[in-house]
Amino acid sequence: MKPPAFGYAAPRSVEEALAVLADLGHDGKVLAGGQSLIPLLSMRLTAPHTLVDINRIPGLADVTVAEDGSVIVGALVRHAELLAHAQAFEALPLLRRATSNVAHATVRNRGTTCGSVAHADPSGEMTAILAITGGSVQIAAAGRRTRDVGAREFFLGPLESCLGPGELAVSVRFGAPAPRSGSAFLELARRQGDYAMCGVAVTVTLDDSAEVTTVRAAYLSVGPVPDVHDLTAPVAGQRYSTADWRAAGELAASLVEPEGDLHASADYRRRLVSVLTERALPLAAADAVARTQVAA
């Protein structure tokens, strides 16, 4: 099908975009990569009054690694650009591990990381990564200071964020990994590049003698928002090489409340949570050893 008629604005600066968005209020809708919004328009699932195309705004396409190791991704950075960014990968390997699972190369050439977060799809990889890294979204609006909203407050429900009328996400910030921590990302999809039936991002932190101190996990496609779960209890104090990762996976399965759909039943998803967690945790622990001088 074809998109319904809409007004079109293509501002050339952030200030102009914010003025246009403020003017339009509820009638305005930001168009970034269009890889989620245009299908929704073509399927007539949404009919905004006016699209505010931010693609011609200079200065929004930067990836910056901050001094504290967090990675700030501008609103027009395409998935493909983040994937190829060497410093971002070095600072936060989870970014590339997850981004390589976002759609197919052709979609990644156009879709943006910020757009993925703004879209707030609980099946999206970047929502889980923002959550587990303790990241935040920088939200601008005309006539006020840019506000910084943490992942927990940002995601309200499936496809629902706290972005209000007149607001533009100018960047997202992914938090730096904790010292002596490692990460892993795994997902299961019917085909590489499809939305995952279930996916998991995990971090494992070790102490100086390579014993587990903290285990955290965030999931894709298992709940309305990307919650971060603490899975430390069953493995606390255990050596990374012999820790009872299965118990941590079972704990995870007891904490999530997945729903079933066409692609996977709720029970199957819960089973995937347990299995993928059990597989991802030793990878993250090994990553922690490799990335730091923890005595292996």
Place this chain on the structure above:
Amino acid sequence: MSGEEQFVVSLSVNGTRRPVTVPARRLLSDALRHDLELTGTHVGCEHGVCGACTVLLDGVPVRSCLMFAVQAEHHEVTTVEGLADADGRLHPVQEAFRDCHGLQCGFCTPGFLTTIAAALEDYPPGASISADEAREILGGNLCRCTGYQNIVKAVGRAQEIRTQRAGLSGDEATDRDST
């Protein structure tokens, strides 16, 4: 539909400037097919899933059904019609599809050709492309006829043809020289 605001957009397609007058909601795929009558670009699903509509935007593959024509101004669009040389010599990937029977009905083919043509640029002539790499390149395109095997083969064949055209066909060239 009358009364809908129209935009004059100067598209650059396959090296030629082509102005079109379209409403903002005109998909790039439709501007190419309906306004410019370049019907080589095919439209399968119209929501980003099948890849049939893939064109190159400044040399990079994008879904033309997931872009509006107004967004393509100031960019160079290459469609399947623009792959062959001006004198009609086929692009290596086109020749490879013919050699390998990489198509049956041909509906999906324009999207595969543009996607593969761009991916080949990441490999210097002479470098080989593994079947796994080929599958990764093709992962976002659907074909309901071929079963993909011959398309995977065509990727390798296209690279061979590029290598030959670059005059690097190592073994053959030396064989001929020595006789």
